[in-house]
Amino acid sequence: MSASPAAQKRPSPEQAAACFARLKQAIIDRTGHHYYADKDALLRDRLDRRVAATGCRGLPDYLSLLGQPVAGPVEWQELEAEVTIGETFFFRHTEQFDALRRVILPGIIAHNAATRSLRIWSAGCAVGAEPYSVAILLEQLLGERMRHWTIDIVGSDISQRALAQARDGRFSNWALRGMPEDRKAQDFVPCEDRRQWRIIDRHRRHVRFRQHNLLSLLDGAKGPDDARDGDCRGFDLILCRNVLIYFSPERIAPMLAALGRCLSPQGWLMVGHSDAIAALPAELRIVELPGTIVFRPPGPDAPAVTPPAPQHAAPQPTASETWAARRPTANPSPAAVVAGIAEPPVATIRALADAGRLRSASEACAAAIAAYPLDPRLHFYDGVIAQAAGQRTHAEAALRRAIYLSGEMVMAHYHLGLLLLDGATPEAGRRVMTHVAKLCGALPETHVLPESDGLSPRDLIERIGMRLRARRPAREV
Ligand SMILES: C[S@@+](CC[C@H](N)C(=O)[O-])C[C@H]1O[C@@H](n2cnc3c(N)ncnc32)[C@H](O)[C@@H]1O
Known part of the structure; x- marks a missing residue:
């Protein structure tokens, strides 16, 4: 898509700033992504990608492209895909x-x-x-x-x-x-x-x-x-x-x-x-x-239901918590949740990886590690991203670094165990998994394992059991 002749002149910094403000508002209005209200650098980066992809010469040119009757709606779809965050995975939470x-x-x-x-x-x-x-x-x-x-x-x-x-x-x-x-x-x-x-x-x-x-x-x-x-x-x-x-x-x-x-x-x-x-x-x-x-929905149309007995001993609500029409008391404010994403950019790294952009995720992780070299989470993500990309040596080194920085990081041990189980030293993998099970056993049942997307220690022990049974040679079963 080429730029219109009228836009061949480079915009002044003032023009570019005014265009950015208009685009930001248009994006927030159209998608509801108030998230960008205080993230100009991130939004600018995403806009720059669309400007480059469309061959526009700058934001004013891009703004006029979005307003065109035929090309505009098509480009809006691309922009919506660019600015939304599609982090997801199976059985999340x-x-x-x-x-x-x-x-x-x-x-x-x-x-x-x-x-x-x-x-x-x-x-x-x-x-x-x-x-x-x-x-x-x-x-x-x-x-x-x-x-x-x-x-x-x-x-x-x-x-x-x-x-x-x-x-x-x-x-x-x-x-x-x-x-x-x-x-x-x-x-x-x-x-x-x-x-x-x-x-x-x-x-x-x-x-x-x-x-x-x-x-x-x-x-x-x-x-x-x-x-x-x-x-x-x-x-x-x-x-x-x-x-x-x-x-x-x-x-x-x-x-x-x-x-x-x-x-x-x-x-x-x-x-x-x-x-x-x-x-x-x-x-x-x-x-x-x-x-x-x-x-x-409230009212008599939604009768009280008694939850069936859980299949294993998951934490149970107390009588006062069960099915009560209470309002949550300690939810973090949206601002607090969003602020938590800022630094180190763990959520951004995960979002990139979840969107399948492993190379960008790995680059973002490397940059973050340069800024926060002692954050074990970054080394952990460096490891699991490398693991997903099939870079086993890199993955193992990064996971070991995460464990060195935080020996209690159960998910780093677990991923190292998975890596070893699938590699040339499955016995070492079994030993690591035994250690993970021991770490989990020492934690309270209600604990949520950090960087695990909501797994409890018991969930992880079950998962390890399944994994080890799946790998056991037939004669052992
Ligand atoms: C973080 S993903 C969540 C995916 C999934 N629900 C999950 O929890 O794994 C958020 C999704 O919401 C979509 N989204 C954002 N704003 C939206 C809107 N205004 N209307 C519809 N979908 C929207 C994004 O495109 C993105 O795919």
């Missing part, structure tokens, strides 16, 4: 998936037994790990019965680029890091390059993807299916996790209320742990489950 597995989905299945149909919306689904995880989970719960159910899982996102990847259904090892190896082999097939895995068709056919801007919900409750049948209501479950964190605090309660209106009277709404909810709309009540909270 174990305790939320435990709540789905043990309480929410069994409840929906029991309630809908007569119609044998269910509707689920993953709003802000990025490249699809979340809706596909739900499809996998439903098959685990329904088993053979799945064939007799009508299951409609819709994944929506503002980013067309993310949706194209979601439809393709291919994922790197990095995106599958929340899955045990044995499950991975059942639910995915390896791609030819052996670096990616494709979700099997049996799961794919339950999930469809639609472009949808969540802000449109605030202009009259338009849902992902509006274009199809005008009906965005009646979802049994809506997941909108790790999306609201980017929105301004004032938008969060109206957005929750709008999502609540898209639920069936018995429906469930789950947001992410970091989606700080400062005010709850009257349309919703809070239900507390072990390790997470969810929202449901």
